[in-house]
Amino acid sequence: MPWDQIKTRRFPAFDKDLDGISRQTMEDHYKLYEGYVKKTNECRKILDEFDYSEVEGNQVYSQLRAVSVDYTFALLGYKNHDLYFGHLGGDGGEPHGRFAELVDSEFHGGVEEWSASIRKAASAARGWVMVGYDLNDGSLFNYIMDTQNLWAVYNMVPVLALDVYEHAYVRDYGATPDGRKQYVEAFFRNLDWNHVNRQLAQAEAAKEGADRSGAREPAHAS
Numbered sequence: 001m002p003w004d005q006i007k008t009r010r011f012p013a014f015d016k017d018l019d020g021i022s023r024q025t026m027e028d029h030y031k032l033y034e035g036y037v038k039k040t041n042e043c044r045k046i047l048d049e050f051d052y053s054e055v056e057g058n059q060v061y062s063q064l065r066a067v068s069v070d071y072t073f074a075l076l077g078y079k080n081h082d083l084y085f086g087h088l089g090g091d092g093g094e095p096h097g098r099f100a101e102l103v104d105s106e107f108h109g110g111v112e113e114w115s116a117s118i119r120k121a122a123s124a125a126r127g128w129v130m131v132g133y134d135l136n137d138g139s140l141f142n143y144i145m146d147t148q149n150l151w152a153v154y155n156m157v158p159v160l161a162l163d164v165y166e167h168a169y170v171r172d173y174g175a176t177p178d179g180r181k182q183y184v185e186a187f188f189r190n191l192d193w194n195h196v197n198r199q200l201a202q203a204e205a206a207k208e209g210a211d212r213s214g215a216r217e218p219a220h221a222s
């Protein structure tokens, strides 16, 4: 298992003036990200140092259980923000490239309807909306996540991460539903669709690799 310490990264978005997301919001947000990295490493260290022949395994409460569960909160706090900060600092605009092509081909109403759908998802989520590419069937789905470790599914590769926790917008827009909507529009004005498309290209390449496993639908008896 890879028990190396993870490290924070600095992103190009921090060297720019974003349209509608203040530098102070970004800097404060970065401190949270640093906290997730610190706690991820702390959890890993504890999990690495357990004597597993002695440590208690208890489903009501045990240190093993607590650290294992909270590790996923810390690690996904790191991963989600890595994508979030990574794809800010762009020119926004309409989805284009492969992402738009895929959405147009599979989502009823195409890109226009999808654009409405993710805005509604952003109002319905308590923490994140994650647009994920499914390695099993190649579909894209807007996952509504109340925290960073709920409720994404296996074999989903995130390609777009929209943070809707209040810390992402309260300073700039206030903690109201309308404030959140204004922030979501600002997010899309600063989104780098090329970054989204790079994520998607990696995911499609991974699916192609997985498809070579040889598993296929059974032949139907005639």
Ligand SMILES: [Fe+2]
Residues within 6 Å of the ligand: 029, 032, 081, 163, 165, 167, 168
């Ligand atoms: Fe956040």
